[in-house]
Amino acid sequence: MWYKSNGKDGDIVISSRIRLARNLKEFRFCGKMTADEANAIIEKTKNALDGRKFKFINLSNMDKTDKLLMLEQHLISRELAESRLPSGVFTDKDNEISVMVNEEDHIRMQCITGGYDLDGAYEKLNALDTSLEEKLDFAFDENYGYLTKCPTNTGTGMRASVMLHLPGLAITGNINNVIAAVNKLGIAVRGLYGEGSKSAACIYQVSNQVTLGITEEETLENLKNVVDMLIEKERQVTKALYDNNPLQFKDKVGRAYATLAGAYIMTNDEFMKLIPYVRMGVNMGIIDGVDSAAINSLIIELSPAHVSKLMGASNAAQRDEKRASKLREVLGKEEK
């Protein structure tokens, strides 16, 4: 799983993701088509992917918790989870590449990697795109580029995004100015689960807004410039926060870590509030024995659907107990 290893700049960058939106020329866009057409698109995509090791997950007869689980792993979008048409997702064995069928567009393929590696993710996804294009007839216009249901994706059809943990900027309140400045550069900043979601645990998704009249390479360069700046600013702000009052900083970090490692009941809200301090503590060398990848894993694996499904909790009280138990195990070094 992408979130289980520490990538480049893993102290701040949780993951890098490229998504390409494609539509099949011979079908109407998703909003207009019938269930039969939707099934035909799934079939065509499956055939085009043949030879590659993809597993198909049919979302039409999947229960809500399982869908949430995939959402929390960023394998599917909220839109796909809520789709009423026959739809599904093809995933490779590491869940690094996934191909959603019948979300907003006929095909939305994505590659997600741990840490800061937009180029690596683009390279892998581009190879898949090229191979699919040999077998499928994508809707493409000489002037506009790839055609998409929503005009905001027309052109490259690409969204490149980086998931950043920015506790320093969030806690000091600097994040709002930073978001405003970044927006002016054509870069969007969203919460943990993409468009319309709120930021939780000081996690932000930073992505390109423009897809028309720009190449994929330019898009990546623009985004990387902004992400480089955000990484730099986050490190500066965290260091300044520490330097301003090292004891108080260590006290907040120490208490957050101790509470997470020592509690027997832990709500998702409290977890999301405390974990950013642990990240800062790890980055500033105050906390040993836990690395950034472990924190990333906790953020994913302690999300409500994960706790419900993987730890067998059927209500909020049980989830809070299981979440605390997992935290004591991982952070408190408690015997299993």
Added chain:
Amino acid sequence: MWYKSNGKDGDIVISSRIRLARNLKEFRFCGKMTADEANAIIEKTKNALDGRKFKFINLSNMDKTDKLLMLEQHLISRELAESRLPSGVFTDKDNEISVMVNEEDHIRMQCITGGYDLDGAYEKLNALDTSLEEKLDFAFDENYGYLTKCPTNTGTGMRASVMLHLPGLAITGNINNVIAAVNKLGIAVRGLYGEGSKSAACIYQVSNQVTLGITEEETLENLKNVVDMLIEKERQVTKALYDNNPLQFKDKVGRAYATLAGAYIMTNDEFMKLIPYVRMGVNMGIIDGVDSAAINSLIIELSPAHVSKLMGASNAAQRDEKRASKLREVLGKEEK
């Protein structure tokens, strides 16, 4: 030191103490006498103690912090610390027995032991009293017994007291009913530093109120009956608190312990608020690796004057830092 070892019923009883008030017949009571008389009493007491290994500590030229230090160790009373007459205290090498001179009475001798051992403390102090009586002429009346400055001590001149940690009774609010019931039996319940002090950290001093028309043995029996009952009630209440909601109980204990072990800034108030949960956690087997004696030591050694003097902290902020540092060392098993 009495508080460094685990005595009988050490899960609840911190210490047992006997105090005897005596006055020298040929001198006026403390309120009326001159500095010369006060010095003469010190001299006479010193001669009477000769042959026993006592160290004399002159309080007249001792600074305030050192006095507070002895107060926090229960070696002297607040009244002696504030005395304007020449005064002092003789202590044996373990600080088990101390003889205050020119407190409210000319001589106030006490024996303090760890755990629940009123008989042992009485035996040792009675031996000292007998030996002093051979050399000093105590004010004694055939009808009233030993004469004291305040009539409430006349008779045996004895106060037997037990210091109890009663977090279960305190947290559930049952303590108020218990105190009211116990008062009717002629037993007083006071805070950590004796008369007029507030209860801190759920610690209570339970002692006899009556000294007139009663023997020392009867006094001890009465007190022991009450203490036995309090120990029993505290264990019951703590167990009921746990049984009512084990997870919530463990959560409170786990968070209190984790916060004490993980913070970098710890005020005395917060420490006093959290440590009772740790005691309950140790007693209920939720916390390993810390015993009751270690908690008793922390309660004494993290008192403000102790932290100031022994850890070299000169203001409240430094004390809060040193206190947290000591807690991380003892509870967090942090490297020194």
